[in-house]
Amino acid sequence: MYQDFYLHLVSVNSEANARRIAMVENCFGSSGQPLAEQGRVLVGEGVLTKMCRKKPKARQFFLFNDILVYGNIVINKKKYNKQHVIPLEEVKLESLKDEGQYRNGWLIRTASKSFAVYAATATEKEEWMAHIEKCIEDLLRKSGKQPPSEHAAVWVPDNEAAICMHCKKTQFTVLNRRHHCRKCGSVVCGPCSSKRWVLRGQSDKPLRVCLQCYDDLTRERARVPPLAQPAAHTPHTAAVKSALDTAGSGGDSSADDDSDDDDDRAPADHSHDEPKFYGDGEKTEETNNHSSKETK
Numbered sequence: 001m002y003q004d005f006y007l008h009l010v011s012v013n014s015e016a017n018a019r020r021i022a023m024v025e026n027c028f029g030s031s032g033q034p035l036a037e038q039g040r041v042l043v044g045e046g047v048l049t050k051m052c053r054k055k056p057k058a059r060q061f062f063l064f065n066d067i068l069v070y071g072n073i074v075i076n077k078k079k080y081n082k083q084h085v086i087p088l089e090e091v092k093l094e095s096l097k098d099e100g101q102y103r104n105g106w107l108i109r110t111a112s113k114s115f116a117v118y119a120a121t122a123t124e125k126e127e128w129m130a131h132i133e134k135c136i137e138d139l140l141r142k143s144g145k146q147p148p149s150e151h152a153a154v155w156v157p158d159n160e161a162a163i164c165m166h167c168k169k170t171q172f173t174v175l176n177r178r179h180h181c182r183k184c185g186s187v188v189c190g191p192c193s194s195k196r197w198v199l200r201g202q203s204d205k206p207l208r209v210c211l212q213c214y215d216d217l218t219r220e221r222a223r224v225p226p227l228a229q230p231a232a233h234t235p236h237t238a239a240v241k242s243a244l245d246t247a248g249s250g251g252d253s254s255a256d257d258d259s260d261d262d263d264d265r266a267p268a269d270h271s272h273d274e275p276k277f278y279g280d281g282e283k284t285e286e287t288n289n290h291s292s293k294e295t296k
């Protein structure tokens with residue numbers, strides 16, 4: 001009975017659910033994709049602090065029974081943009097220990113992207129994680145799929161590295177820019193990340209890796225029989241390198257894929273709203289109904 005709880009909610013409260021989803025769609029406007037879908041339920045929503053490349057930023061999250069959606073807050077509860085949609089089937093969560101100012105956090109990991117988020121309180125962290133895990137569990141059970149075993153690296157925030165994490169020499173400046181290894185997430189200097197590798201799951205194109213990861217990957221590949229080798233390329237030509245380098249803004253290749261990072265329009269409104277999980281209220285209702293039915 002409990003295992004189809006979210007599905008059950010659709011029939012119990014489909015109208016409220018449809019209204020909520022329409023509201024989310026509305027808030028994203030034309031910047032988002034249609035979210036209403038047969039069987040989809042909005043499980044909860046709230047603001048989480050997402051660790052971005054430069055610093056932590058407030059982002060609005062919507063947990064559906066099959067996807068996790070987040071975006072930038074333009075006007076609180078009214079307008080969001082930069083919508084990201086993550087299929088929950090691909091998600092793995094990993095709790096983070098509290099560290100200094102970074103508290104109540106966990107990792108959201110997928111094959112193509114991984115990042116840390118932080119809730120306002122320990123209770124909210126617990127709630128979020130439990131709801132997300134429950135949705136993942138239900139999905140995987142229904143589909144019979146296995147969760148992915150490989151996940152993208154979590155990027156070390158820029159300000160945590162004053163010097164290159166590989167050579168431990170290069171100091172970062174306006175000219176000596178920071179780059180991120182796509183394999184391990186380290187912040188490294190240009191020369192220490194001059195190599196490229198095809199990291200399946202992230203892209204079909206060769207991506208920037210640090211020299212350490214390049215060595216590891218090369219050694220790993222040497223162990224695999226030639227026929228089973230994945231097509232990995234390490235372009236050395238200046239043409240390819242400059243193409244890769246100019247692809248990102250300002251020649252910094254790291255400034256590419258996390259497009260929400262450089263948008264600072266989130267309001268400086270720090271009043272805290274607790275997350276809302278729609279299952280909770282209705283669960284009691286449903287359980288009550290159930291028990292009253294059963295006692296009859």
Ligand SMILES: [Zn+2]
Pocket residue numbers: 164165166167168169170188189190191192
């Ligand atoms: Zn270096």
Ligand SMILES: [Zn+2]
Pocket residue numbers: 181182183184185186209210211212213214
């Ligand atoms: Zn690396």
